[in-house]
Amino acid sequence: MSFSADELLWLLLPLxxxxxxxxxxxxxxxxxxxSFDLPSAYFKGLNFLLNEQPDKAIEVxxxxxxxxxxxxxxxxxxxxxxxxxxxxERAIRIHQNLIARPSLDRDQxxxxxxxxGQDYLKAGLFDRAESLFLELAxxxxxxxxxxxxxLHIYQQEKEWEKAIAVTRKLxxxxxxxxxxxxxxxxxxxxxxxxxxxxxxxxxxxxxQALQADDKCVRASMLLGDIDAQEGKFxxxxxxxxxxxxxxxxxxxxxxxxxxxxxxxxxxxEGLYEYFRATLQRHGGxxxxxxxxxxxxxxxxxxxxxxxxxxxxxxxxxxxxLHKLLELNLVRAPNSARNDLLLxxxxxxxxxAQHLGYxxxxxxxxxxxxxxxxxxxxxxxxxxxxxEE
Ligand SMILES: [Zn+2]
Numbered sequence: 001m002s003f004s005a006d007e008l009l010w011l012l013l014p015l016x017x018x019x020x021x022x023x024x025x026x027x028x029x030x031x032x033x034x035s036f037d038l039p040s041a042y043f044k045g046l047n048f049l050l051n052e053q054p055d056k057a058i059e060v061x062x063x064x065x066x067x068x069x070x071x072x073x074x075x076x077x078x079x080x081x082x083x084x085x086x087x088x089e090r091a092i093r094i095h096q097n098l099i100a101r102p103s104l105d106r107d108q109x110x111x112x113x114x115x116x117g118q119d120y121l122k123a124g125l126f127d128r129a130e131s132l133f134l135e136l137a138x139x140x141x142x143x144x145x146x147x148x149x150x151l152h153i154y155q156q157e158k159e160w161e162k163a164i165a166v167t168r169k170l171x172x173x174x175x176x177x178x179x180x181x182x183x184x185x186x187x188x189x190x191x192x193x194x195x196x197x198x199x200x201x202x203x204x205x206x207x208q209a210l211q212a213d214d215k216c217v218r219a220s221m222l223l224g225d226i227d228a229q230e231g232k233f234x235x236x237x238x239x240x241x242x243x244x245x246x247x248x249x250x251x252x253x254x255x256x257x258x259x260x261x262x263x264x265x266x267x268x269e270g271l272y273e274y275f276r277a278t279l280q281r282h283g284g285x286x287x288x289x290x291x292x293x294x295x296x297x298x299x300x301x302x303x304x305x306x307x308x309x310x311x312x313x314x315x316x317x318x319x320x321l322h323k324l325l326e327l328n329l330v331r332a333p334n335s336a337r338n339d340l341l342l343x344x345x346x347x348x349x350x351x352a353q354h355l356g357y358x359x360x361x362x363x364x365x366x367x368x369x370x371x372x373x374x375x376x377x378x379x380x381x382x383x384x385x386x387e388e
Contacts, residue, residue, distance in 0.1 A: 042071075054082070054090060062097050072098065072108045079115055088123045095119055110139055117149065126153050137169070144173050160185045183213035184371055184379045190222055199226050217243050217250045218371055224257065233261040237274075244278065249383045251278070252286025253369065259290050272298060283311075285319050285386045292323055301330050318351045319386060357382045 045060035061078060064071065079094035095116040099109060117132035130153055136146035147170040154163035164185045171178040186209035193202035203226055209219040220242045227236035240254040240261070255275075262271035275291040288311055296304035305327045312320045325344045332340050356367050359382045364375030366382070373381050 042074075054087070058090060058093060061094070072104065072112070076111060076115055079119070083115075083119050083122055086122075088119050091119045092116065092123070107141075110136060110142055114142055114145065117146075121149065121153065126157060129153060144170065147173060158188070160189045179213045180216070181379050183209040183216040183219060186212065187216065187218045187222065187371065190219070194222060194226060199230060202226060215246045217246045220246060221250075221254060224254065228257070228261065233264045237261040241274075244282070248282055248284070249387050251282070252284045252384060252387050255284075255286045255290040259294060268298065283315065285317060286384075289319060289323055292327070296327065301327050318347060318354055322347045322351050354385055356385050358385050 041060060041064045045057045045064065048054070048057035048060060058078075061075060075094055075098050079091045079098070082088070082094065083091035095112050098104065098112040099116065104112065113132050114136055117129045117136065120126075120129035120132065130150065133146040133150045133153070136142040137150065139146075147166055150166045151163060151170060154160070154166060164182055167178050167182050167185065170176075171182075186205045190202040190205040190209065193199075193205065203223065206219040206223050206226075209216045220239050224236040224239035227233070227239060237258055240258050243251045243254060258274065259271060262268070262274065271294055275287060275294055279287050279291055288308075292304045292308055295307050305324060308320055308324045308327065312324065322344065325340055325347060329337065329340050329344070356365055357369050358365050359373045359375055359378070361378050361381045362373060362376035364373050364382070365385075366374070369384070370382050372379055
């Protein structure tokens with residue numbers, strides 16, 4: 001084990017402060033003709049650390065602690081350092097030993113508990129970490145941090161009920177608005193219920209999601225999906241359409257579903273009118289592509305081609321070009337087919353760069369829509385690339 005210059009400096013700072021204080025005390029005590037060898041013990045411990053003998057170093061530090069409890073901060077720093085280096089067992093030993101000191105005052109004890117909880121968390125001992133954080137959440141100065149750590153545990157464990165309760169508390173304590181996150185937790189529960197075909201429970205949870213955050217696109221999407229599963233296509237369309245007011249970037253995600261809903265209802269006129277009017281308001285890529293198909297089946301390929309060409313003139317993009325080639329291929333004579341197919345292949349490669357989803361916070365790219373970013377673990381930061 002080796003320490004970087006930064007880590008050493010970080011570790012030495014409190015020690016230097018302590019030894020300055022100690023030297024002063026040492027002088028006083030020498031005058032009182034009493035021996036006091038704390039600094040030398042510390043430097044012995046530090047020496048073990050530098051010589052990559054961390055266990056011997058821990059022994060020395062722990063012995064010193066029994067002599068003097070006013071160097072608690074150094075021990076906290078040392079434990080923290082071990083944890084950050086991934087040496088969790090050593091961190092646990094240091095923190096457990098600290099907590100066992102009867103001379104510790106209340107603040108020092110709760111600080112040590114907070115550190116120990118984080119050691120447990122890092123070691124994957126979630127139950128032990130949880131009970132420490134629950135205790136600390138009741139102490140005002142540690143409440144916010146303890147709640148954050150509890151939230152982390154409940155998300156890892158997918159305990160959404162507890163995650164919702166703790167997020168509400170955290171929002172109160174920190175003064176932050178966390179409604180978006182709460183809505184996502186309801187959606188997580190609803191997803192599970194939906195998969196088990198418990199549609200009425202799922203629907204209840206999604207309503208709670210929308211109560212927490214009326215901009216929750218995910219809830220509208222899933223409500224629409226449930227309605228469609230139950231054959232209620234008019235209601236499904238209403239739910240999916242709501243996304244336009246919630247966050248129009250996601251409307252393209254349900255363009256195909258909305259079109260299918262109208263088709264199931266045999267409402268050709270409604271289908272055409274919805275896409276025509278919505279495109280006039282927004283002009284999103286997915287909407288335009290779906291509308292091209294609607295036009296093609298209603299008025300024929302030529303009219304669809306004309307629509308795409310007009311659209312491409314206004315906003316040139318690879319998706320439209322790809323669609324145009326697709327439509328062209330339908331009517332192309334055999335002599336032109338091979339050229340068109342070649343061109344389509346090239347466009348498809350270009351198009352791949354403009355597909356999928358990206359996180360606005362960390363830049364993570366993926367092929368499917370995640371509500372929780374796998375890159376930065378934030379909720380609701382991933383959007384479709386195509387609509388940019
Ligand atoms: Zn991210």
